[in-house]
Structures are given as structure tokens and as C-alpha cells.
Amino acid sequence: MLSSECVPYAKTGGLADVVGALPKALRQLGHQSMVVLPLYSSIDRVRLKIEPVLSPMGVWMGDRQEWCAVHRADMDGVPVYFIEFEQYFNRWGLYHDAAFRDYADNARRFAFLTRAGLQLCKDLGFKPDIVHAHDWQTALAAAYLKVWHWDDPILGQAASVLTIHNLAYQGVYPATDFAYLGLRWDNFTPDKLEAHGAINFLKGGIVYADAVNTVSPNYARETKAPAGGCGLAPFLNGKGERYRGILNGADYQSWDPAHDLHLPANYDAADLNGKAVCKRKLQQRFGLAESPRVPILGVVSRFVGQKGLDLLAATCDELLRSMQVQLAILGSGEKDLEHYFGGLAARYPGRVGTHIGYDEALSRWITAGSDFFIMPSRYEPCGLNQIYSLRYGTLPIVRATGGLDDTIQQYDETHGTGTGFKFWDPNASALYYTIGWAVSTYYDRPAHHQAMIQQAMAQDFSWERSAADYVRLYEQARAART
Numbered sequence: 001m002l003s004s005e006c007v008p009y010a011k012t013g014g015l016a017d018v019v020g021a022l023p024k025a026l027r028q029l030g031h032q033s034m035v036v037l038p039l040y041s042s043i044d045r046v047r048l049k050i051e052p053v054l055s056p057m058g059v060w061m062g063d064r065q066e067w068c069a070v071h072r073a074d075m076d077g078v079p080v081y082f083i084e085f086e087q088y089f090n091r092w093g094l095y096h097d098a099a100f101r102d103y104a105d106n107a108r109r110f111a112f113l114t115r116a117g118l119q120l121c122k123d124l125g126f127k128p129d130i131v132h133a134h135d136w137q138t139a140l141a142a143a144y145l146k147v148w149h150w151d152d153p154i155l156g157q158a159a160s161v162l163t164i165h166n167l168a169y170q171g172v173y174p175a176t177d178f179a180y181l182g183l184r185w186d187n188f189t190p191d192k193l194e195a196h197g198a199i200n201f202l203k204g205g206i207v208y209a210d211a212v213n214t215v216s217p218n219y220a221r222e223t224k225a226p227a228g229g230c231g232l233a234p235f236l237n238g239k240g241e242r243y244r245g246i247l248n249g250a251d252y253q254s255w256d257p258a259h260d261l262h263l264p265a266n267y268d269a270a271d272l273n274g275k276a277v278c279k280r281k282l283q284q285r286f287g288l289a290e291s292p293r294v295p296i297l298g299v300v301s302r303f304v305g306q307k308g309l310d311l312l313a314a315t316c317d318e319l320l321r322s323m324q325v326q327l328a329i330l331g332s333g334e335k336d337l338e339h340y341f342g343g344l345a346a347r348y349p350g351r352v353g354t355h356i357g358y359d360e361a362l363s364r365w366i367t368a369g370s371d372f373f374i375m376p377s378r379y380e381p382c383g384l385n386q387i388y389s390l391r392y393g394t395l396p397i398v399r400a401t402g403g404l405d406d407t408i409q410q411y412d413e414t415h416g417t418g419t420g421f422k423f424w425d426p427n428a429s430a431l432y433y434t435i436g437w438a439v440s441t442y443y444d445r446p447a448h449h450q451a452m453i454q455q456a457m458a459q460d461f462s463w464e465r466s467a468a469d470y471v472r473l474y475e476q477a478r479a480a481r482t
């Protein structure tokens with residue numbers, strides 16, 4: 001598995017959760033896998049027990065050889081290899097600097113990671129049946145296998161699988177980077193790696209991979225239509241049966257309110273007392289009025305257009321004027337949203353708490369201590385936070401798109417069933433009325449609210465089923481390869 005992120009080593013989003021969990025679930029099914037990651041300077045080698053294993057390793061990029069070192073750690077029985085190359089991975093962030101400016105050499109950095117991962121298989125004598133790439137960062141693996149390694153004794157039989165965690169991030173770079181990638185110029189055509197004069201990593205991966213998937217069935221459907229396809233719908237449709245959606249699982253070993261060590265108190269579906277403690281502590285943490293009876297609406301998110309938090313921002317004043325609610329917000333990203341939500345807490349002391357930043361413990365605290373969790377995404381390939389919220393008995397309020405629609409069952413007011421509240425139109429008033437619906441359920445139909453919590457906590461999105469689906473996809477890729 002070639003990836004730019006993996007929990008617990010490096011994470012900016014859901015990709016890291018998936019790569020941290022899937023290889024372990026595959027192992028449970030009797031398969032052997034290994035993960036290759038960059039050794040970012042932010043990774044704590046001592047704490048995470050990362051040891052050097054191989055140096056130097058030569059990696060051909062274009063007409064030059066780069067020399068790197070390889071390190072290794074054990075992730076619950078899965079070997080994880082780290083490519084050390086100071087020039088590319090000794091940086092402030094994974095993809096961009098502190099001012100959110102993408103690094104200018106990202107095409108080179110991640111093409112290098114990808115080739116280094118393939119080279120490592122050769123140096124270790126590890127003969128994979130499948131090379132599994134994730135997102136644009138390692139998508140070129142499929143192209144390298146087809147263009148260079150088809151007759152290689154180690155890699156020649158490997159089939160390639162590409163998982164798309166977000167179709168909007170395609171890795172588009174100027175043609176001037178192409179020579180460094182080390183692919184042949186006759187691959188730089190509109191039916192392969194070229195798009196509008198630039199290199200498109202993800203498109204190349206889709207074209208060359210033996211099988212492609214994305215992270216929910218609904219997002220797979222949406223991306224095959226022009227509106228959701230981000231320009232790549234024809235290529236996804238071109239894969240036919242070899243493109244589909246496999247819902248992400250959740251790592252319930254890590255995300256379990258009964259054992260989560262980050263929480264001030266633990267709880268399960270049979271005894272929710274600990275959840276009430278989490279709520280009180282969350283109110284203290286954010287300086288909110290301490291009241292068990294006022295519902296808390298939680299948000300944990302990257303602040304980017306995709307997540308639709310501008311819709312929430314547009315309705316916050318009206319929301320706080322007309323409803324007895326509190327808001328607990330954690331996130332970072334676009335400066336406008338950071339300023340808005342930071343300022344909101346100042347304008348509504350005791351009712352709104354905001355923390356700008358990335359904080360694992362606080363994210364779990366909000367997930368446990370809130371009553372509702374808001375995700376008004378414009379699009380959402382799968383979404384993990386709503387799955388975590390379900391397990392923590394916090395009912396999601398979501399826009400019915402992508403994986404959010406697949407994982408949340410709409411509240412049925414007649415029978416008191418469902419696991420959350422969904423709306424369809426991507427606008428602030430639809431969000432406002434849906435929050436109002438959830439809040440009125442909390443105050444006026446408490447028996448329904450309690451029944452929904454039980455139903456939510458009983459949902460099972462564990463990796464076992466998803467990992468078995470991946471094994472089927474791997475078999476399909478192998479069949480397509482031969």
C-alpha cells in the first residue's frame with residue numbers, strides 16, 4: 001500500500017484513518033500487506049519506534065538517480081516502511097507551508113515516493129500480488145507498473161488498484177515536471193496522463209489501474225455523472241465494472257466511547273452517564289453555560305469549501321437568536337472561516353466555543369460531549385466524522401450527499417426511528433430548518449431522541465465487511481491483469 005498518510009504517523013484527513021486501518025483488517029483476513037510512507041520530519045521516530053533498515057536505496061527519476069534511506073516500524077503486525085529523503089520530506093507540513101501555499105515541487109515529491117515504494121519491493125524481494133495506491137499522491141504507481149515493470153521478476157505480476165478518497169484533488173502539474181517523473185512522452189496524451197496541457201496524476205492512475213474504487217457507493221454513482229465527475233467522469237465510466245464504491249469502515253478499537261482514553265469519562269449504549277460527564281466537561285472547556293438540558297451542536301472539520309461550513313456561518317446568528325442551543329467548533333483552514341467562527345465565540349460568550357487548530361483529543365471530546373454533529377458538506381466521498389458520531393451517540397445532521405447519504409438513516413417522525421437528520425439542498429435555510437427539526441426533536445420528543453441514540457450506537461461500520469470488499473476488488477484487479 002503506497003500512501004502519503006497513515007494513522008498514527010501522519011494525518012490530515014480521512015485517508016490516514018483508512019490506510020491505518022485497512023491493512024490491519026486485511027491481516028485479520030489472512031493477507032499479508034505492507035505500507036510505504038514518506039518519513040516526514042514531523043514524525044516522531046523515537047515515540048513511534050521507527051528504526052533504520054536500508055541505506056542507501058537508489059531511485060531512478062527521469063535520467064537521474066536519487067539516493068534515500070528506508071526506515072521501518074511495526075503497526076500491530078503490519079510492517080510500515082518510511083522513505084527518508086530530506087530534500088522532499090523535511091518540511092513544515094505534508095503538502096503546504098504554514099500559509100497554506102502548496103509546495104511547488106509536490107509533483108516531484110510524490111512521484112518520488114511512489115517510485116521509491118516500488119523500488120523498495122525490489123530491494124526487499126517482496127513480490128506483491130497487488131500494489132494499492134491512494135489518491136493522486138501515489139496514483140502514478142499504476143502507470144509505472146504498466147510502463148516500466150511489466151516484465152520485472154518482482155513486480156511483473158502485480159495488479160494495481162487505485163482508491164480515490166476525493167476526486168476534486170487530482171494532482172495537476174505543469175508539463176515541465178514530466179521529464180522528472182520518468183514516464184515516456186508517448187504516455188503524455190489526452191487519453192492518459194495529459195489534461196489541457198498539464199500532467200494529471202489522478203487521471204493517469206485511473207486510466208492505468210486494473211481496478212479503481214472510491215469510498216462510498218453513492219459517491220461512486222455521483223462521480224460517474226458530469227456534475228460530480230470533476231472532469232474525470234468519462235474515464236471513471238470507462239472502467240465499467242472495475243470502478244465502484246466501497247464504504248470506509250471505522251476503526252472501533254480506536255473510536256469506542258467505552259475505551260477512548262482521550263475522554264474525561266467513558267460510556268456505552270447501556271449506560272450513558274459518562275456521555276453526560278463529557279458534555280459537562282466540554283461546556284467547561286469552552287466556557288459554555290453548564291447545563292445538561294441545552295443541546296450542543298458539534299463541528300470538527302477542515303475549513304474548506306467542500307465541507308459547507310459557510311452555510312453554517314450564514315445561518316449562525318439566526319440560529320442562536322431563535323434556538324436554545326450551544327455550539328462547539330474545532331477546525332482550521334480558510335482564514336475567512338477561522339475569523340468568523342473565532343469571532344462568533346467572542347460575540348456569544350457562554351453559547352459558542354471555538355478552537356482553531358488541529359487537536360485529536362478535543363475532536364473526540366466534541367464527538368462525545370455534543371448532542372448533534374453538523375456536516376453540511378457540498379460533497380463528501382465518505383466522511384468519517386458522522387460514523388464516529390453515531391458510535392458516540394451523537395446524532396449527525398448532514399447534507400444527503402456521497403457517503404453521508406449512505407451512512408445516515410433519516411429520522412422518521414411517525415415511528416421515532418432513524419440515526420440522524422438529512423437535508424438535500426445545499427443552502428443555509430435548508431440547514432437552518434434541519435437543525436431546527438433536530439432541536440425540536442431534542443426538546444419535544446425526547447423518547448424519539450433517546451431511541452435514535454440507541455439505534456445510532458448500534459450501527460456497525462467496522463472494517464471487516466469493507467476489507468472483504470477490498471479483497472474482492474483485488475481479485476477483480478488480478479483477473480483484469482492476466
Ligand code: ADP
Pocket residue numbers: 012013014015017300301302330331332357358359360363382383384385386
Ligand atoms: P476529510 O478526509 O475530507 O477531512 P473525513 O470525515 O473523511 O474528512 O475525515 C476527517 C478526519 O480528520 C476525522 O478523523 C476527523 O476527526 C479529523 N479531523 C478533521 N479536522 C480536525 C481537527 N481540526 N482536529 C482534529 N481532527 C480533525
